[in-house]
Amino acid sequence: MRLSLKFAASLLALVAAGPAQAAQGFDLVDIPAGTAQLGDAQGDANEIVRSVPVPSFRLMRTEVTNRQFAQFFAATGYRTTVEQPGNAHVWWTRWTREAGASWRRPQGAGSSLDGLADHPVVQVSARDAEAFCRHYGMRLPSEDEWEYAARGAQGFRYPWGNSLNATSLPGLANAGTYACCAASDADGYLRTAPVGSFLRGRSPFGLDDMAGNVWEWTSSPFPGSPGERVIRGGGWGNNPYCLRAAYRHGNPPDIGLDMVGFRCAAD
Numbered sequence: 001m002r003l004s005l006k007f008a009a010s011l012l013a014l015v016a017a018g019p020a021q022a023a024q025g026f027d028l029v030d031i032p033a034g035t036a037q038l039g040d041a042q043g044d045a046n047e048i049v050r051s052v053p054v055p056s057f058r059l060m061r062t063e064v065t066n067r068q069f070a071q072f073f074a075a076t077g078y079r080t081t082v083e084q085p086g087n088a089h090v091w092w093t094r095w096t097r098e099a100g101a102s103w104r105r106p107q108g109a110g111s112s113l114d115g116l117a118d119h120p121v122v123q124v125s126a127r128d129a130e131a132f133c134r135h136y137g138m139r140l141p142s143e144d145e146w147e148y149a150a151r152g153a154q155g156f157r158y159p160w161g162n163s164l165n166a167t168s169l170p171g172l173a174n175a176g177t178y179a180c181c182a183a184s185d186a187d188g189y190l191r192t193a194p195v196g197s198f199l200r201g202r203s204p205f206g207l208d209d210m211a212g213n214v215w216e217w218t219s220s221p222f223p224g225s226p227g228e229r230v231i232r233g234g235g236w237g238n239n240p241y242c243l244r245a246a247y248r249h250g251n252p253p254d255i256g257l258d259m260v261g262f263r264c265a266a267d
Helices: 005-016 066-076 126-135 143-151
Strands: 028-031 034-038 050-054 057-060 087-091 095-099 215-222 225-232 248-251
Touching (some): 126 215, 143 215, 143 225
Antiparallel strands (some): 034 050, 215 225
16 A cells, blocks of 8 residues: 555654554453443433343443554554545534545545544544454444443443533533534534543543544444444534433444544453
């Protein structure tokens, strides 16, 4: 694969900025076995309230970063499914397809990863996320695992508890306007933020950014649409309704968006 000199230099800077990752080198949090309180009676019709036993597993404390994905690329030369069509989805005031958008150019040909090494990688599909996790001996979490990790055994509505208002939102998550749906820099970041920037928004198990920053791929099919994959957590352009831990959305597993990333799980 031929790389432009500019991108090669940018890639070297990202890789050199941190140590190479091994499976055991990721910050994996132990999630104990328990009974997950899932769903939301005040949410969408598919957010059925139920209790589900969940075996113990481990989950990355943060979303996978651009630095980590660049290291994966450097080690494998992996070409994402998003790069193959030559365009991907970018949110402005609506979703548009931008030519040249990819994990290395999140908003299209004129964008870059400069200053974004510790921000979550975006413009990666579920297939790409699975390839990354598999390379390091991990996997994507199921949506039941993801929701349990976000809510804790208490079954909170949000990772930090049951309440949220316009005043408290900027300190708890990287999200959009309180009213749906637009990017907002009230929390200090118009789009993605460095992972782990909102410690007050940590989940009961100590996980960061389980609400906001970027949506996260899971391994589960979306109910009623088996060809789609569940994403969870809401992103930098979403309002509180989408930040609820029970909220689920479905996307085709081979597309990329600049508001969707992932984190890996392990047994």
